[in-house]
Amino acid sequence: MNLSDINAGEKAVIVKVKGYGSFRKRIMEMGFVKGQLVEVIKKTPFRGPVEYNVMGYHVSLRPSEAHLIEVITPSIAASLPEIQYEGIIDLEKIKTSVNQHSKKISVAFVGNPNCGKTSLFNYVSGAKEHVGNYSGVTVEAKQNKYTFQGYHFELFDLPGTYSLTAYTPEELYVRKHIFHNNPDIVVNVVDASNLERNLYLTTQLIDMDIKVVIALNMYDDLENSGTLLDIKKLSKLLGIPIIPTVATKGQGINELFHKIIDVYENRDPNVRHIHINYGKEVEQSIKEIRQHIKDDKHLISAMSPRFLSVKLLEQDGHAIRFVSRHSDNKEVLKTTYKEVSRIESLFSENTEAIITDAKYGFISGALKETLKQGESKRWHYTNAIDKILTNHILGVPLFLFFMFIMFYSTFTLGSYPMDWIDMGFSYLNGLLKETLPQGMFNDLLTDGIISGVGSVLVFLPNIIILFLFISFMEDTGYMARAAFMMDKVMHKIGLHGRSFIPLIMGFGCNVPAIMATRTIRNRTDRLLTMLITPFMSCSARLPVYILFIGAFFPENPTLVLISLYLTGILLAVGTAHLFNKTLFKTKEAPFVMELPPYRIPSLKSTVKHMWDKSAQYVQKVGGVILIAVIIIWALGYFPREVIYSKDYAQQLEFIETQLHVPLDETEIAALQFQKVQIQNQMASEQLEKSWLGRIGHFIEPAIRPLGFEWRMGIALLSGTAAKEVVVSTLGVLLQTNNGESEDAQKMVESLRNLKYETGPKAGQAALTPVIALAFLIFVLIYSPCVGVISAIAKESGRWRWALFMVTYTTGIAWILSYVVYQVGSRFFV
Numbered sequence: 001m002n003l004s005d006i007n008a009g010e011k012a013v014i015v016k017v018k019g020y021g022s023f024r025k026r027i028m029e030m031g032f033v034k035g036q037l038v039e040v041i042k043k044t045p046f047r048g049p050v051e052y053n054v055m056g057y058h059v060s061l062r063p064s065e066a067h068l069i070e071v072i073t074p075s076i077a078a079s080l081p082e083i084q085y086e087g088i089i090d091l092e093k094i095k096t097s098v099n100q101h102s103k104k105i106s107v108a109f110v111g112n113p114n115c116g117k118t119s120l121f122n123y124v125s126g127a128k129e130h131v132g133n134y135s136g137v138t139v140e141a142k143q144n145k146y147t148f149q150g151y152h153f154e155l156f157d158l159p160g161t162y163s164l165t166a167y168t169p170e171e172l173y174v175r176k177h178i179f180h181n182n183p184d185i186v187v188n189v190v191d192a193s194n195l196e197r198n199l200y201l202t203t204q205l206i207d208m209d210i211k212v213v214i215a216l217n218m219y220d221d222l223e224n225s226g227t228l229l230d231i232k233k234l235s236k237l238l239g240i241p242i243i244p245t246v247a248t249k250g251q252g253i254n255e256l257f258h259k260i261i262d263v264y265e266n267r268d269p270n271v272r273h274i275h276i277n278y279g280k281e282v283e284q285s286i287k288e289i290r291q292h293i294k295d296d297k298h299l300i301s302a303m304s305p306r307f308l309s310v311k312l313l314e315q316d317g318h319a320i321r322f323v324s325r326h327s328d329n330k331e332v333l334k335t336t337y338k339e340v341s342r343i344e345s346l347f348s349e350n351t352e353a354i355i356t357d358a359k360y361g362f363i364s365g366a367l368k369e370t371l372k373q374g375e376s377k378r379w380h381y382t383n384a385i386d387k388i389l390t391n392h393i394l395g396v397p398l399f400l401f402f403m404f405i406m407f408y409s410t411f412t413l414g415s416y417p418m419d420w421i422d423m424g425f426s427y428l429n430g431l432l433k434e435t436l437p438q439g440m441f442n443d444l445l446t447d448g449i450i451s452g453v454g455s456v457l458v459f460l461p462n463i464i465i466l467f468l469f470i471s472f473m474e475d476t477g478y479m480a481r482a483a484f485m486m487d488k489v490m491h492k493i494g495l496h497g498r499s500f501i502p503l504i505m506g507f508g509c510n511v512p513a514i515m516a517t518r519t520i521r522n523r524t525d526r527l528l529t530m531l532i533t534p535f536m537s538c539s540a541r542l543p544v545y546i547l548f549i550g551a552f553f554p555e556n557p558t559l560v561l562i563s564l565y566l567t568g569i570l571l572a573v574g575t576a577h578l579f580n581k582t583l584f585k586t587k588e589a590p591f592v593m594e595l596p597p598y599r600i601p602s603l604k605s606t607v608k609h610m611w612d613k614s615a616q617y618v619q620k621v622g623g624v625i626l627i628a629v630i631i632i633w634a635l636g637y638f639p640r641e642v643i644y645s646k647d648y649a650q651q652l653e654f655i656e657t658q659l660h661v662p663l664d665e666t667e668i669a670a671l672q673f674q675k676v677q678i679q680n681q682m683a684s685e686q687l688e689k690s691w692l693g694r695i696g697h698f699i700e701p702a703i704r705p706l707g708f709e710w711r712m713g714i715a716l717l718s719g720t721a722a723k724e725v726v727v728s729t730l731g732v733l734l735q736t737n738n739g740e741s742e743d744a745q746k747m748v749e750s751l752r753n754l755k756y757e758t759g760p761k762a763g764q765a766a767l768t769p770v771i772a773l774a775f776l777i778f779v780l781i782y783s784p785c786v787g788v789i790s791a792i793a794k795e796s797g798r799w800r801w802a803l804f805m806v807t808y809t810t811g812i813a814w815i816l817s818y819v820v821y822q823v824g825s826r827f828f829v
C-alpha cells in the first residue's frame with residue numbers, strides 16, 4: 001500500500017521510500033522515514049497535492065510522490081499474527097510490524113546478455129530457467145522468491161541488454177521495469193572477463209541514481225586468466241559495492257545477498273552517488289536542461305533529473321515522449337533542442353556519440369587504475385578454435401557437414417524409434433480391436449484415440465534428437481558462429497543467420513523446425529521464418545511424391561523430385577520478400593551478433609534443455625494434433641447408417657457359406673480374394689458417403705479447375721491430419737486396401753486407371769501426367785498439417801497466424817496447380 005492510497009483523516013506508518021536517490025533523500029529529509037506515523041490532513045480534488053502531518057509539521061506532497069512511499073495502516077499491522085490486537089495498537093507494536101513489512105526486498109538482475117544472470121537467478125531461487133551460451137534466452141522477466149537472513153526477496157531475472165537506450169525491446173523492457181516496478185535493489189551482473197563492455201551498462205545505472213550492487217560474475221574466468229583487479233578500489237570509484245561471484249558454483253552468493261541487505265538498509269559506507277563527468281560543455285547543457293526539469297513538479301518525482309537531462313540530450317525518443325506527455329513546461333524540450341544543436345555544432349558529432357564516448361572514457365579511466373589484464377585462457381582457446389570453425393574456406397563446409405550430421409541423425413536415427421512407436425501402436429491397435437467388443441467405442445478408441453496419440457508421439461524421437469543437437473550447439477557457443485556465417489546469405493532474402501537451421505530442419509519435419517525458430521531473437525525474423533518453413537518440403541510429403549512419380553513420371557523421377565523441392569525453396573524466398581515488403585515493413589533495429597567464448601556445456605543443462613522442449617511439444621502441440629486427428633477420423637467414420645449401393649453384407653455371407661464346403665487351395669484363395677475385394681468396395685463406399693466424402697464432393701467444383709477428381713479432394717482433406725495420409729486415403733478410395741506398401745504396384749495401376757465418374761469428361765482418364773504434376777504441386781504447397789498449424793499457433797502466440805498460413809498456402813497451391821494444369825493441358829494430353 002502506498003501513501004497515495006490513504007484517505008483524509010486516516011493515519012499510516014511508513015515502511016519504505018522508493019524512487020531514485022536524491023528524491024529519496026529529499027523526501028526523507030522532510031521526515032518521511034521508516035516507522036514514522038503520518039496523518040493525512042487534506043486531499044485536494046483532481047489529484048492535486050495532499051497535506052500531511054509528519055512529526056508535527058504540515059507538509060504537502062504530490063500524489064506521484066506519495067505513490068513512491070510504501071506504508072501500512074494500523075489495521076494492516078493488527079492483522080499480523082505477531083501482534084495481539086487489544087483495541088488500541090501502540091506505536092511500538094506498529095513499529096514491529098513495519099519492520100516485518102520492510103523486510104521484503106525486490107531485486108532485479110540486470111546485465112549484458114550471457115553474463116550469468118539466469119544462472120544466478122536459478123542458483124538462488126532453485127528455478128529452472130534455461131541457461132544458454134547465447135543471447136536472447138530470457139525475453140521477459142522471470143520472477144521468483146528467496147528467503148535469506150529473515151528477509152524475503154522478490155527476484156526478477158530481466159532480459160540481457162548492453163545499454164538502456166530505447167533501441168531494442170529488451171532495453172525498453174528493462175528500463176520500464178526499473179521505472180514502473182521500482183526494484184529496491186538492482187543487481188548489476190557483470191561478466192568479469194569482459195569488464196569494459198559490461199561496465200557501460202553500469203554507467204547508465206549510475207546516471208539513474210538507484211541502489212545498485214554489482215555481482216562480478218565469472219570471477220573464476222578472471223582468476224584463471226591471471227588478471228588482477230583491485231575490486232575495493234573499483235568499488236570506491238564507482239560508488240557501488242562489488243561482490244565477486246561464480247554463479248554456476250554458487251560462490252559469493254551469500255556475500256552478495258548480505259551486501260544487498262546492507263545497501264537496502266542504507267548501512268554500506270561505500271555507497272555514494274557519483275556523477276560521470278561528460279565534459280564541460282555537455283555538463284553545461286545538462287545543467288540548463290535540469291534547471292527546467294526541476295521547475296516542473298511532474299517530472300522530478302519520476303526519475304533522476306540528471307538522468308532525464310542526459311537522455312534528453314541523447315535525443316532518446318522515450319525520454320522526449322515522456323516529457324511532452326507529462327509536462328506542460330515547453331521550456332524543457334525547447335532548451336533540449338537548443339542545447340543539442342549547440343553541442344552538435346561545437347563538436348560536429350551527435351550528442352549521443354559524445355555521451356557514449358565520455359562513458360567509455362570514464363570506464364577506461366576506472367579500469368586503468370584497477371585492472372591488470374592477463375591473457376584469458378578461454379579467449380585463447382576460443383580464438384584457436386575459431387581459426388578452424390569460422391575459417392574463410394573451411395567454415396561453411398564444416399557447418400554444412402555438421403548440419404548434415406544433425407539432419408541425418410534426426411531423421412535417420414530418429415526413424416528407428418519412430419518405427420517402433422508406429423509398430424507398437426499398430427500392435428496395440430490390433431490387439432484392442434480383437435479383444436474388445438466390436439462397435440463404435442472400439443473404433444473410436446483404436447482408430448481415433450490410439451492412432452491420434454500415436455501420431456503425436458511419432459514426432460517425439462525427431463524432436464528429442466534435434467533439440468539435443470541444438471542445445472549442444474547453443475551451449476557450446478557454436479550456434480552463434482553458425483548464425484554469423486550464414487547471416488550474409490540469409491540477409492539476401494531478408495532473414496537472419498539464425499533462420500538457416502529451422503529452414504533446413506523443415507525438410508525433415510516442419511513441427512520441430514518451427515520449434516527451432518526459438519533461437520531467433522528478433523520477433524519479426526522469428527515469425528517470418530515460421531511462416532516460410534512450411535514451404536520446405538517435409539519428409540511426410542515424400543510418400544506422395546514417390547507414388548505419383550512412380551505412376552506418371554517413371555522416366556525421369558529425379559528431375560521431378562528435385563523440381564518439387566526447388567519449387568518449395570523458391571516459394572519460401574519469394575514469400576520472405578513479399579512479407580518483408582508488406583507485413584513486416586518495420587524492421588527492428590539491427591543488433592550485435594556477439595560471439596561468446598566457447599564453453600563445454602554441462603550434460604545436465606543440455607539434457608534438461610532437450611527434455612523441456614520435448615515436454616513442451618507433448619503438452620502444447622500434442623493436444624491440438626490429437627483432437628484434429630480424432631476429428632478427421634470422425635468425419636470419415638460417420639454417419640454409420642450408409643445406404644450401400646450393393647448388399648455387401650449378403651455377398652460376404654454368401655462367400656462365408658461357400659468357404660464352409662470342402663474346397664481345394666486355389667478355390668479357397670480365389671474366394672478369399674473376392675472377400676477382400678468386397679470389403680474394400682464397402683470401405684470405399686462408406687468413406688465416400690461419410691461426412692468427409694460429402695465434403696469432398698462439396699469442394700469438387702473448387703478443385704475441378706485443377707483437373708482433380710473428387711477422390712483426390714478427399715485425400716487432400718484428410719492429408720491435413722498428416723501429409724502421408726494422402727496416400728492411405730487414396731488407397732481406401734481406390735480400393736487397394738489401405739495403401740499398404742505391398743500394394744504399391746496395385747495403387748500405381750489404379751491411379752493410372754482412375755476415371756472421371758461424372759461431368760463432361762466422364763469416362764476419361766482422371767489422372768494424366770499433367771494433372772499428376774498439378775496434384776504434386778498442390779500437395780507440396782497447400783495447407784500445412786495440423787501438427788504444423790498448431791505449432792505455428794503456439795509458437796507465434798496467435799491463432800490468426802496459423803489460420804493466415806492455411807489460407808495463404810492453400811491459395812498459392814491452387815493458383816500454381818491451376819497454371820500447371822491449364823497450361824500443361826494445352827501442350828500435353
Ligand code: GDP
Pocket residue numbers: 111112113114115116117118119120130131132133134135136137138160217218219220221245246247248249475599
Ligand atoms: P544470462 O544470459 O545472463 O542469463 O546468462 P546465463 O545464466 O544464461 O549464462 C551464460 C553462460 O555462462 C552459461 O553457459 C553459464 O553456464 C555460464 N556461466 C554463468 N555464470 C558463470 C560463472 O560464474 N563462471 C563460469 N565459468 N561460467 C558461468
Ligand code: MG
Pocket residue numbers: 117118119130131137138160
Ligand atoms: Mg538469461
